[in-house]
Amino acid sequence: MKTIISVVLSGLLASFLASAQAQEVPPDVLVKNVTTEVVELITKDKEIRSGNRAKLIQVIEARVLPHFNFSSMTALAVGQNWSKATPEQKKRLVEEFKTLLVRTYASALAAYSEQRFDYRPLRARPTDTDVIVNVRVIQSGAQPVPIDYSMEKTAAGWKVYDVMVGGVSLVANYRTEFNATVREAGIEGLIRNLQVKNRSLAAPPPAEKK
Amino acid sequence: MTLSRALSLPLRTLSLLLALAGGCATTEDRDPRDPLEPMNRAIYRFNEVADEWVAVPVASAYRNVLHEQIRSRIRNFFANLGDLWIGVNDVLQGKFFDGFEDGMRFVFNSTFGLFGLHDVASDMGIEKRDEDFGQTLGRWGVGDGPYLILPILSSSTLRDTVGWGVDIFVGDPVGEFRPIALRNSAYALRLVNRRADLLDASKILEQAALDKYVFQRDAYLQRRRNQIYDGNPPREPREPREPDEPPEKEPAKAPAPPPAEDQPAKPR
Numbered sequence: 001m002k003t004i005i006s007v008v009l010s011g012l013l014a015s016f017l018a019s020a021q022a023q024e025v026p027p028d029v030l031v032k033n034v035t036t037e038v039v040e041l042i043t044k045d046k047e048i049r050s051g052n053r054a055k056l057i058q059v060i061e062a063r064v065l066p067h068f069n070f071s072s073m074t075a076l077a078v079g080q081n082w083s084k085a086t087p088e089q090k091k092r093l094v095e096e097f098k099t100l101l102v103r104t105y106a107s108a109l110a111a112y113s114e115q116r117f118d119y120r121p122l123r124a125r126p127t128d129t130d131v132i133v134n135v136r137v138i139q140s141g142a143q144p145v146p147i148d149y150s151m152e153k154t155a156a157g158w159k160v161y162d163v164m165v166g167g168v169s170l171v172a173n174y175r176t177e178f179n180a181t182v183r184e185a186g187i188e189g190l191i192r193n194l195q196v197k198n199r200s201l202a203a204p205p206p207a208e209k210k
Numbered sequence: 211m212t213l214s215r216a217l218s219l220p221l222r223t224l225s226l227l228l229a230l231a232g233g234c235a236t237t238e239d240r241d242p243r244d245p246l247e248p249m250n251r252a253i254y255r256f257n258e259v260a261d262e263w264v265a266v267p268v269a270s271a272y273r274n275v276l277h278e279q280i281r282s283r284i285r286n287f288f289a290n291l292g293d294l295w296i297g298v299n300d301v302l303q304g305k306f307f308d309g310f311e312d313g314m315r316f317v318f319n320s321t322f323g324l325f326g327l328h329d330v331a332s333d334m335g336i337e338k339r340d341e342d343f344g345q346t347l348g349r350w351g352v353g354d355g356p357y358l359i360l361p362i363l364s365s366s367t368l369r370d371t372v373g374w375g376v377d378i379f380v381g382d383p384v385g386e387f388r389p390i391a392l393r394n395s396a397y398a399l400r401l402v403n404r405r406a407d408l409l410d411a412s413k414i415l416e417q418a419a420l421d422k423y424v425f426q427r428d429a430y431l432q433r434r435r436n437q438i439y440d441g442n443p444p445r446e447p448r449e450p451r452e453p454d455e456p457p458e459k460e461p462a463k464a465p466a467p468p469p470a471e472d473q474p475a476k477p478r
Binding site for chain 2: 100103104107108111113138142143144146166167168169172173174176177180181193194197201
């Protein structure tokens with residue numbers, strides 16, 4: 001089950017890599033480069049190893065975030081209610097959802113412990129603009145856990161818009177929750193819930209600024 | 211060990227659960243996959259407390275005391291015993307070659323792997339599979355049935371509860387361990403090892419979810435579906451990708467309500 005974690009984390013890793021470079025890099029190579037880079041970084045950094053969450057989050061923001069399309073992700077997670085949100089609400093939703101995912105990623109990465117990654121060949125045509133990149137996390141005594149990155153081609157390179165861990169789509173998983181919240185409390189209610197959640201995460205665990 | 215005994219427990223549990231749930235059904239909009247939500251949430255709360263006060267402390271202590279090397283031997287040992295039943299399920303699903311491979315895993319790991327302590331088969335390229343009787347039933351066309359939270363065991367569905375009963379009473383070699391004290395210790399060790407493996411994951415769940423109950427339920431149902439199709443479930447209809455378009459037109463959830471919800475929920 002640690003694999004789940006490493007899975008999630010490799011997701012963030014995936015989005016690594018300088019974005020300038022990203023434009024030319026095919027999606028599977030991008031995922032591999034970013035994953036390798038982030039794993040190396042976090043396993044070597046003593047501060048991160050010893051639990052410096054703030055630093056880990058910085059790493060994620062700098063290296064991983066540029067490869068995610070958060071407005072796509074948020075729109076998909078909010079589902080049919082997205083059209084009911086004003087542009088200003090959309091902006092706040094994206095911001096809060098991003099914060100939540102980054103923190104979650106950080107915990108996943110922090111739990112990484114030497115799992116190996118198996119990068120699967122990309123099954124796509126060169127003309128495709130929407131592909132799934134498969135990676136598997138290998139661990140003894142357990143079935144390999146697949147991590148699938150749904151990626152789309154944009155003007156700024158390939159961007160991840162969903163991550164599936166062991167067949168569980170992050171976006172689809174949030175959709176049920178978000179739907180229920182919007183039904184009860186409206187878009188504002190959802191934004192408020194996300195804010196409360198993010199604030200509670202910022203407070204208790206090890207020293208963290210922001 | 212008899213089949214009737216194997217089936218009677220889940221069925222009895224189920225009828226009890228259904229009886230309980232009938233009393234607290236309300237008309238408020240509810241996920242059609244989870245008609246028993248109020249009862250499930252009650253059991254979930256109980257499980258949370260038991261987990262926080264018993265399972266997590268025990269599993270954390272276990273993880274702190276035993277080095278990962280040793281824990282992974284223990285994990286491998288039980289995983290190896292499980293491969294036989296996994297093979298049976300592969301065969302029951304018509305995947306004969308997979309079943310053969312699972313059998314080979316058992317043979318290699320039990321011998322070269324020293325009673326399963328080492329997973330040499332994986333190193334040889336015969337990967338571990340994940341099958342259970344709930345998946346076999348799913349493969350045979352049995353639907354999920356209502357989502358259930360079982361005491362202690364947590365997420366399940368009606369189908370998976372029945373499947374689990376068969377796994378435990380028919381397909382679990384640990385159940386054959388004698389004397390009984392040894393068997394019970396093995397059960398306990400397996401459970402603690404499993405919970406210890408899940409410590410990080412459960413922390414992440416805690417962080418990720420707005421409503422843990424809902425998050426866990428959806429993840430469980432998605433995951434089971436993926437397992438039943440061995441990682442290649444039929445694709446869901448694709449949603450438009452433009453962030454500013456309404457991504458989906460169909461109502462939140464359309465699928466037919468599960469059979470257990472035949473009679474309309476009683477208003478109150």
